[in-house]
Amino acid sequence: MKTYQEFLEEQGEKKWQKYWEDNKIFEVTEESPSVKTQGREKFYGLIEFPYPSGAGLHVGHPRPFTAMDVICRKKRMQGKNVLFPIGFDAFGLPTENFAIKTGRPPAEVTAENIANFTRQLKMLGYSFAWDRAVDTTDPKYYKWTQWIFLQLFKHGLAYKKAMPINWCISCKIGLANEEVVDGKCERCGGPVEKRNKEQWMLSITKYADKLLQGLETVDYIPQAKIQQQNWIGRSEGINFKHKIKDMNLEFEVYDSIPQTFMAQTFVIIAPEHPYVYEMVKGTEHEKEVMEFVEKIKKKKAGDKFDIDSDMEGIFIGRYSENYLGIGRNLPIWVASFALMDYGTGIVGCSVHDERDYKFAKMYDLPLHPVLFPEDKELAEKVRSTEIFYREQNGILEEPIDFKGRKWDEVRQDIIEYIVKNNLGKRAVNYKLRDWVFSRQRYWGEPIPLVYCENCKNKKHHYVFVHGFMSYSGEGWKPWMKQILEKQGNTVFCPDLPNTNEPNIDEQVEYILKNTKIDENTILVGHSLGGVVVYKLLEKLNKKVAKVLLLDPVVTAKFPDKIRPVVEKSCDWNFDFEKIKKLSNEFIILGDIDFKTIFEKDLRDLEKKLDGTLVLARPEDVHFTASEEPMVLQLLENTGWIPLPESSLPLELPKVAKYEPTDNGESPLAHIDEWVNTICPVCGGEARRETDTMPNWAGSSWYFLAYTMMKEKNGEYIWDREKMDYWNPVDWYNGGMEHTVLHLLYSRFWNEFLFDIGLVPTSEPYKKRTSHGMILASDGEKMSKSRGNVINPDEMVEKFGTDAFRTYIMFMGPFDQAVAWDTNGVVGVRRFLEKVWNLGIRTTKDTKLRNTKIDTLLHQTIKKVSEDIEAMHFNTAVAQLMILVNEMSKEEQLFLTPYSLLLKLLSPFAPHLCEELWADLGNKDSIALSEWSEYDPKLIIDDVITVVAQVNGKVRDEFQVPVDISEEEIKKLALASDKVQKWLEGKEPKKVIYVKGRLVSIVI
């Protein structure tokens, strides 16, 4: 028999990798075509797909990859239908920067890098389903990234807004945050400033609550949950109303600690707030205040703003009048640290906030605490207690009776008091900000939108159709009418006849008689007004520009009293086949909270009209608020036109140079023939969006792509059956560095896709775990500049793949950082050598047993199975070492324990185990053999060690049968010479027996 060394030298590992590939061992299907896969439960294991850098695979990659491979190999042996996919997240900055430097096309470089990564990953023997490998830069793939973006756009979740970007003055290029080091450009070391640029944004904040609530239903490691919660940063508080003295102006102030609302003595407002100018214009303070505002704006545009050294403010000469009706006027200041984009941008300040306190002291503003000084016990519960005492001689007022209860208990009462007395209303705020989705770069997915000036300037005739028991002046209609007319549109918003006992036909007649409806008309139907719109279109039989249905009635399912009236208002037969053709666009806005109009019916309607359903939580139930931003967003004409879905993918054009333009546009802006295009709506001239999507886009849905791939031509088909089979992901392991952004973004996309009915579950990942980093042998992070990088190729060349994999699993606790130690690989290699040599001593007799080995074997089955599940790979390997050490002491080994050992070891060292498994005469791959269960009867040793303690110190030990009685063992312990010596003839006060462990004697 050859040695292990010879096996490796003869490329034995490669041989098995080829065997797995040729025999499609790890390719899986969901249709269960063979008997083998029938009735098996699915298991979807996911790792974060790598970015194929030019440097090749880093030793950091194999840690999570090997771990999930071990898990998947075990699950496969346990009879699960396992999908373990791999792909490449290939859009990204390094490749683009390489292109700028060398002029080589990123697509070409990416292909080379992917080829190298593929070679390296295959070398490591992972049980990946290679046939499903994805590449985010493949147009077939990003066609769907673009498609999902269009869905977001059509559902009002994408909008353009001026946002600051990092701008390197000398490179003339927008930089990613990670390219800015200490306020300087990472490439040239030059200064970086903030520049405002119109950017595409995704409204992730609309999903803040869902993303928060969803966390309660998933099994993530606690750190991941906590980090996401903190990032979302939900806070509940009160918006207080303020009226400005000597002005016709009111505003609201958000306060998350309304307990101290009575202590407020001044108000600060963010410098960027439009009300600042509003309040100072024409006053003696105007010049001074506006200069201050400009100064602060400039300062904030610089690199870093430090709260302590940069705290400053200025009085604007205005007062909040008669605060809360108690007669006090609060001075209003502009302050550098007030944030425009949190709360209302205006803050009520009191002594109880450390920062406000500091500011007040700086400018000598009045302060006083909220509580009586004699109420000391309660005062201790107050935030900033120290400040409270410092100021206890201030003016005092009694807000509410606290009766000595705990501060947090009081909170709810105070909030209720505030709401009941109409001093303010409940409000919720989030730290989460909308997602900046544009990059002024070449190497990303093009955004599939065009800007059409012609369409933007086109004016429309709007017809608002109100609902049951309503009228034209109700809710958002007057507000919206005003906005639309201001933009040059015409609006017809009538009071329909007999609104309390409507006859739909009669109402249709009324509209047709009183206004003109043609291809330029936008119909907006609210509630029962939706029914009027269906009938109107049916009767009119002419095309209109657009139809917006706001929580429209579809069927006459209504509460008792109203029902008969609604039922007889109409015949409830609609020819949707006909209606559907009368507008290119049907947008249906549904209120999630309104229980009378059912989501199911709206989804039905969406299908029948070929429309777009947007489910929302409006400002007020059933879209009856007087200002309704959701409606505005869907009616406002921005001039941005989505490309037809059938025209996707919008492919990246070839460019001559990869530098951004001088004014920071993406390189795509250089290519006139690409930029100038035709508007898909009006056929006129239009310009393409030249920004591309961020790196996060492609990775926000890749776990879906793996399950929707059509094998034949590599096309991706949105195949619900396949998705329903595999999704959600059962187990997702990744780095802690991705627990905030990537995880949140991909959860957002998946929850959105779930809301529009395209994926089976709202949460994409059932379970999320995290791995620790692998550090260099000096304990530092590995980096090229430090020269401490370990190359996987070299390790595999030297020790073999199996030793490399097993060492990575053995090196330390999986969730913690560990330093690389090449000597450690040597130890694992010796262990594998030992396993190889066991083969020589094995007889093929399956009947003979060795009790000692069998017990240890079953203990090992138990431990290895449980440890893999808990990701305690290091102790699983240690246990296998113990077993192998024992086995190698035996003269002769029997077949059964030997083959069980191979199965247990095979997830870690698959090549070695395949070889030895085949040597035993097995025809099928060990990867498809059955994982063994331990026998609970066999894991119990018959002889155990029990120790005797005297006053907590171990003094003697005994080998006793496992079933020894308490009485017997106590007798034995007390009779021991060594124990007697320590007792010194005294009677023990107490004797405690811990079963199977020890006898503790107290004197």
Add this chain to the structure above:
RNA sequence: GCCCGGGUGGCGAAAUUGGUAGACGCGCAGGACUUAAAAUCCUGUUCUAGCAAUAGAGUGCGGGUUCGAUUCCCGCCUCGGGCACCA
């Protein structure tokens, strides 16, 4: 500053619900085999004292609960990660 993790031999680390601290591996020391070396095998290896039996100390520090604490509680020190003017 706030929120999470960690801190155990020379090193990577183990240790069920509180129950023999240091499993397993590296390294080191001694031995066997060898002309020699490598490889392999065997023995030892927390520290201190002792030839040894043995005794004492010991899981970042200081207290507490307990017959018994690496594990639970209180107060600190320290390292790593995340957030950081969010009213």
